[in-house]
Amino acid sequence: MSDPTNAPVNPHLAAYAARGLKGRILSGVQPTGNLHLGNYLGAIRNFARLQGDYECFYCVVDLHAITQPQDPAQLAAQTREIAAAYLAAGIDASRHAIFNQSAVPAHAQLAWVFNCVARLGWMNRMTQFKEKAGKDRENASLGLYAYPALMAADILIYKATHVPVGEDQKQHLELTRDIAIKFNNDFAQPDFFPVTEPLILGAATRVMSLRDGTKKMSKSDPSDFSRITLTDEADAIAQKIRRAKTDPHPMPADAAEAEKRPEADNLLGIYAALADIDRDAAIAEFAGRQFSDFKARLTDLAVEKLGPMGAEMKRLMADPAHVDRVLRAGADKANAVAEPILAEVYRAVGFLRP
Numbered sequence: 001m002s003d004p005t006n007a008p009v010n011p012h013l014a015a016y017a018a019r020g021l022k023g024r025i026l027s028g029v030q031p032t033g034n035l036h037l038g039n040y041l042g043a044i045r046n047f048a049r050l051q052g053d054y055e056c057f058y059c060v061v062d063l064h065a066i067t068q069p070q071d072p073a074q075l076a077a078q079t080r081e082i083a084a085a086y087l088a089a090g091i092d093a094s095r096h097a098i099f100n101q102s103a104v105p106a107h108a109q110l111a112w113v114f115n116c117v118a119r120l121g122w123m124n125r126m127t128q129f130k131e132k133a134g135k136d137r138e139n140a141s142l143g144l145y146a147y148p149a150l151m152a153a154d155i156l157i158y159k160a161t162h163v164p165v166g167e168d169q170k171q172h173l174e175l176t177r178d179i180a181i182k183f184n185n186d187f188a189q190p191d192f193f194p195v196t197e198p199l200i201l202g203a204a205t206r207v208m209s210l211r212d213g214t215k216k217m218s219k220s221d222p223s224d225f226s227r228i229t230l231t232d233e234a235d236a237i238a239q240k241i242r243r244a245k246t247d248p249h250p251m252p253a254d255a256a257e258a259e260k261r262p263e264a265d266n267l268l269g270i271y272a273a274l275a276d277i278d279r280d281a282a283i284a285e286f287a288g289r290q291f292s293d294f295k296a297r298l299t300d301l302a303v304e305k306l307g308p309m310g311a312e313m314k315r316l317m318a319d320p321a322h323v324d325r326v327l328r329a330g331a332d333k334a335n336a337v338a339e340p341i342l343a344e345v346y347r348a349v350g351f352l353r354p
């Protein structure tokens with residue numbers, strides 16, 4: 001029988017516990033425009049909620065953004081937009097780091113090492129590459145293919161123990177664990193890199209398109225009506241919810257029925273997340289009622305919850321110098337943690353530092 005006093009302790013977590021913390025977080029969002037409700041409910045809102053219990057590094061992943069074509073002037077504006085969203089969501093930049101990835105060179109430096117640790121067979125299984133490359137795979141960038149190894153580097157360059165994300169990033173986090181374990185085995189000690197835990201939290205970890213309940217809400221969907229963006233005004237939010245696809249039946253009676261009706265299920269998940277209740281409570285609240293009643297209530301709630309945040313984002317985006325100062329200070333904090341870890345990695349790999 002196992003003796004609890006001899007149970008293996010994750011030394012990374014033990015060190016944080018001694019400081020009254022649950023661990024260290026790294027997460028990121030791509031500055032590719034159209035920041036939407038899925039990004040907020042699946043990720044950014046949780047970033048803010050976790051900041052009391054973790055030491056946090058919140059990154060705007062501009063290196064990841066250029067795996068697909070970006071307009072350089074827009075990329076800079078979109079980078080500030082994500083930083084503004086982090087701040088507007090309530091992340092305290094005086095206690096945690098908000099920064100852009102390219103300002104911390106160790107991400108790209110560790111990513112190269114991980115390109116040499118990750119196996120082609122692992123990368124070939126990544127579904128996001130297949131989705132993003134589409135049919136014209138020969139024409140996809142090499143960066144798009146290597147994307148998950150850079151993501152592993154984002155996380156492990158801080159030896160982050162936890163990563164809050166939406167459900168779509170789960171496979172990338174499994175790869176991150178595989179890379180950490182292989183690096184530890186090949187070059188270091190069993191606990192050199194932590195085996196990172198995903199934090200997939202809330203009632204809307206996979207928000208679907210408002211036009212098609214079987215497709216993920218995404219920044220790149222050509223239809224603006226597929227997503228609510230974080231800077232939408234109240235009338236745009238109302239119009240998008242009014243036009244959201246539904247089915248001809250009254251609201252589902254129970255969870256089993258909701259599961260079979262993707263559009264209803266998605267809207268109920270959004271409602272539950274915004275109201276901070278669980279999905280079953282949302283289903284019970286509207287069971288058997290008309291969609292029009294439900295949509296009116298959902299609109300009020302979405303405007304109430306998103307309106308102030310959108311207004312704050314716009315205020316911050318009108319002051320780019322302030323946002324840049326936040327990013328600069330965040331990069332300094334992040335570099336101070338990342339550089340010594342990169343030095344340890346380089347030593348372990350055998351790179352000479354003459």
Ligand code: TYM
Nearest residue numbers: 027028029030038039042043061151165166205206207217
């Ligand atoms: P990105 O920019 O596509 O999305 C940012 C975050 O939003 C979540 N998300 C969603 N959650 C619920 N429903 C949706 N429809 C939805 N769409 C997006 C994503 O899961 C993510 O948490 N590869 C990452 C960026 C990244 C990263 C990292 C994340 C780069 N390095 C390191 C964590 C740790 C991405 O493309 O996110």
